[in-house]
Amino acid sequence: MEEKKHTSSHYEMELQEIKNNLIYLGALTENAIRLAMKSLTDRDTDMAKKVIANDYEIDKMDKEIEEKCIKLLALRQPTAIDLRFITTSIKITGHLERIGDMAVNIAEKVVQLNEEPKLKPYIDLPHMSSIVETMVAKSLDAMIKRDLHLSEEVRQIEQEVDDLNEQIFRELLTFMMEDSKSIHRALLIMHVSKNLERMADHAQGIADMVTYMITGENVRHLSKEVN
16 A cells, blocks of 8 residues: 655655755765865865864754754654654764764874875775765665665675775785884774775665665665664
C-alpha cells in the first residue's frame, strides 16, 4: 500500500527547509574537504587555518537541523515516509558534521607539515580527496532525488578510497624505513590519508541512510561502522 504524505502546506515547507539546510551543510562540508586538500598541495597555512575557523559554521548548521527535526517530530504527526526522512536527516547531519571535523583534522596536520620540507609529491591524496567529495555529493544527490542507484554507486566507490589509503600507507612505511628523519612527516601524511578514508566511511553512511529513507530497509550493519 502506498504511503501517504502529510497535507499541511506549512508542514511541507518545514520539510523542504530541512532538505535545503542539508544541501547547504553538504556544500559547506564539501568546501571544507576541498580547501583542506588545497592547503596541503599549495602549502598554504592560512587556508588551513581558515578551514579550522570555518568549522564553526558546520557545527552551527548541524545543531540547527537537528533542532528543526526534533521540533517536527514533537509537534507534528509525520506519516511513515516523512518520519523516515526526518530521522534520516538527523543521522545525515551527524555524518556531515563528522566529515567537517575530519577536514579540520587534516588542516591541523597541514599546519604542521608546512613547517617542514615537503616529503613527497602529493598525487594520491588529492585523488582520494576528489573521490570523497564525489561520494558526499552523490549521497546527498541520492537523498534529494530519492535515487537508490546513486546511493549504491557511493557504496561501490568507497572501496577505491580504502585501496588508496592502503597504498599510501605502504609507500610511507618505505620512506620511514629508509630514513628515520622522515618519520614525523610520514606519520602526519598517514593521518591525512586516514581522515580521508574515514570521510569516505561517513559518506557511505549517508548513502546507507538514504537507502533506509527510501525503502525502510536498514543496511547500515552491512557496511563498516563509522563514528
